[in-house]
Amino acid sequence: MDRLDREILGILQEDARISYRDLGVRVGLSANAAADRVRRLRRDGVIRGFTVIIDPAADTRTGLVVFIDVTLRIDTTNEVFERAVLSLPGITEVVHVTGGHDYLVRAAVADTAALDGLLRRLKREAGVAHSSTRVALRAAPAR
Numbered sequence: 217m218d219r220l221d222r223e224i225l226g227i228l229q230e231d232a233r234i235s236y237r238d239l240g241v242r243v244g245l246s247a248n249a250a251a252d253r254v255r256r257l258r259r260d261g262v263i264r265g266f267t268v269i270i271d272p273a274a275d276t277r278t279g280l281v282v283f284i285d286v287t288l289r290i291d292t293t294n295e296v297f298e299r300a301v302l303s304l305p306g307i308t309e310v311v312h313v314t315g316g317h318d319y320l321v322r323a324a325v326a327d328t329a330a331l332d333g334l335l336r337r338l339k340r341e342a343g344v345a346h347s348s349t350r351v352a353l354r355a356a357p358a359r
Contacts (some may be wrong), residue, residue: 217262220245224253225262232266279326281352284338285317292343294318300342306334319346 219234223243230275235241240250257263288297294312301310301321309322321338325331338344 287346
């Protein structure tokens with residue numbers, strides 16, 4: 217990956233819907249050359265996908281978006297936890313992190329009762345020893 221690839225990635229992080237023509241103009245390439253680079257980055261696994269980020273306050277379907285910091289029980293492996301947590305409904309992202317916790321889990325739940333149920337299942341089925349939950353109130357637009 218070179219400087220141009222990093223520049224393309226930065227632009228795509230700002231606007232993943234940018235046309236190849238506009239992307240090429242911004243980085244000094246033709247539309248075809250820009251498209252070829254994006255296809256290569258996808259093929260090589262650098263770009264794993266494109267997504268839509270929804271403001272939690274605007275998404276009335278899910279109710280609550282929550283971030284759960286998780287510490288695993290001493291007898292739980294990362295592989296066991298990941299397999300178990302990814303099978304639970306409402307889980308949208310699982311990130312292995314550094315710091316005081318082992319994982320950050322993002323989930324969408326209908327209400328506080330559903331959140332309570334999810335937290336209980338994390339402890340019972342996924343090997344979670346401790347958790348700390350934050351509720352998203354709103355999201356600022358990404359730049």
